[in-house]
Amino acid sequence: MTHTLGLNQYGKAESRVVRIVRDTRRHEIRDLTVSTSLRGDFADAHVSGDQAAVLPTDTQKNTAFAYAKLHGVTSAEDYAIALGTRLLEACPAAESAQVKVEEHGWDRIGDHSFVRRGGSVRTAAVTVGRDATHVLSGISGLALLNTTDSEFQGFLKDEFTTLAETGDRVLATSLVARWRHTDVDGVDWNASHEAVTATLLETFAGTYSRALQETLYAMGGAALDAQPGLAEIRFSAPNLHHFLVDFSGFDVDGLSNDGEVFIAADRPYGLIEAQVVRDGVPPADHAWLAVAGFC
Template sequence: MDIVLGAHQYGKAEVRLVHVVRHGDRHQLTDLTVSVALAGDLADTHRTGDNAKVLPTDSQKNTVYAFARRHGVGEIEDFGLRLARHFVESQAVITRATVHVQQHGWDRLGEHSFARSGAETRTATVTVDGSGAVVVSGLTGMVLMNTTASEFHGFVRDEYTTLPDAHDRVLATAVDGRWRHATSESDDWAASFTQARRHLVEAFVGTHSLSLQQTLYAMGQRVLEHRPEIVEVRMSLPNRHHFLVDLAPFGLDNPNEVFYAADRPYGLIEGAVRRDDAPRWEESWWQA
């Protein structure tokens, strides 16, 4: 029986980078977590331990810091492209470099004072190989809630079903979303991200939801209708259940006012919305 090496990659994960640009007394703060994954002709190190073709992960970490100092950071899509192209172009054996960047938000308190903002994180994943570059922007942890205009009924019932029909419910989720750009060139990554995020939110707000699946589709559809530079949107939407509390034992009614917010278990709705003429996106759902 022959034993062969399957698909493999390696890199430095979760490099923490804080970059401060000092414009006189007014500073600009960028807080990133950067992960690098490299793939190519690396079979020897797996089979025999020969590291002659291996760029140490410590060197990859140092490259992240050096590039921030030498070139600045700017938009995270541009930063990811610079890094990924560097690794492919500088390392003869590397045929694919993937750089995943998370940007953590800070609210300005003064000229050089900041407070960490909420759980929402902006993301970018850049993959460079011999055929070109693919840029995927996105966000995680965008918490949204509609306190009405949400229903769920008409579903399958079997002997284990106890869930009642809901004609007016709270709909809450924490959006993990990613969207693929048509090209790796952009004059304004920041505007593209801001507008894509705005359309996700506006679709959530404006959709009278009969299911979270319907809401997911509406959110992706709106982004594609308004942002021609984006060809596919993928989302993972946990249903953050809010259950009506039974107040009858206390002699009180509860006209959809008091809820128990359950953190688990939860429904998880995932899906992609894309242009029908867009090239297939072969990467796995949440591959860094």
Template sequence: MTFELGENQYGKAEVRLVRVDRGPQAHGITDLNVTTTLAGDLTATHLTGDNTGVLPTDTQKNTVHAFARDGIGEIEEFALRLARHFVDSAPAITRARVRIEQYGWERIPATGHSFTRTAGTRTASAAYDGTTAWVVSGVEGVTVLNTTGSEFHGFPRDRYTTLAETSDRILATDVTARWRHADPTRTDWAASFAGAKDRLLNAFAATYSHSLQQTLHSMGQYVLSGDDGLAEARLALPNKHHFLVDLQPFDLDNPQQVYQVADRPYGLIEGTVHRTGAPDPGLAWW
């Protein structure tokens, strides 16, 4: 019986950093969580413990901090700088992926240095193999809810089906969405992100939904349709169920006013919308 080493990678997970940009009148902060992942000619370390080609994960952490000293800019740019650095400077490394989560802060009015945390998380990933780069932007943890404009009926029923059909329900979800850029050299990262996020939310609000799957597809289409530089969108939408409470035992009616919110289990709807003819870099790049 013989064995051989398969695909492998390693890196430094969740490097936390905050950069403060100190202006004369007000401060700005950039709050990041950075994960680096490297792959390449690493067979020796797995088979014999020879670490000649292994760039230490502590070095990767230090590199993130040192690069932040020079300025971060948009997180897509920062991720690209890091990914290219690791491949171009470490001989054994042939592919790098850098994923960044950015936590938003808003300055409290009438102050220059006091902030409050904003909802949702901006994300970006950059991958580089020495020749080709890919960039993905996105958001996580954006909670949205429609109090009407959603139905769910016409589904198959069997002996285990208890769910009642409905022609008017609350539809709520925590959006995780990512969109891949066709051109990693674009420079309008901030405007692209703002536009994509606006279209994502507007699609949720504007779509009369017969299923969360239909809403997902509409949101993906909206994201891509407003930016020719986007090739593909991937979304994960957990269905945050709101069930109408039965108040009849208390001799009360419930004209769609009081709901029970179910924490778990929940439906999880996932899907991809891509521009026809766009090249697919494969799941590894995401």
């Protein structure tokens, strides 16, 4: 034999789990997209087709729905920890169970009426192992824009550089941020998520930006300073360019464009990614971080 089985995992992707709490006339809703996966000793399933150690992906899906009722959904993280723990218990061959959750927000318009919230999505990626549990909280699709207080100057140039320097530009992005917790016991997941998100927004709005890189570093530092339970935060931020429309070719008296009309270009775009790490915190196992999709 000239080959062996490498890393592998399997699971059920993107189960749409909606939990409605009807204990009172005023209903609550949690709307989740849930993906589960198991990693461990499943070589026989690949090499010889022996499924004796395999917990079916259909069972993983059913467990995700059942635990929305049996455990409840007070937060994406708490639900994911409970679900991952159950899957690990149910599958002895697994070394770890991972649960990824995207939570879609609904705004209340009545006791039992809601309107779907647009924009960002709350995320959680939980890896439950035999010895430890790791939690990544996050947010994706967070659309941010500053109309001024941003520049881009003094950059390296060569014979292919055509970009003009600017001392005043629109800075816009659709941010993905994920933050790693140092501990998972006793965390108020909802309060933590709200606090981190608020810090990111306040820092973006209050930071003069000489580059998107500088803004991300400031946002990450502020989040770690405000939340001692965080080990690190990572960002993936497309630079959503807004180009000033050139009115000089128009034969219209008095028509000028003093930073007021822009073309919003969706691609190609610069993609800025960065990690801000708390000093003295041990590094994470990058194998599980990569599988968790940690930016």
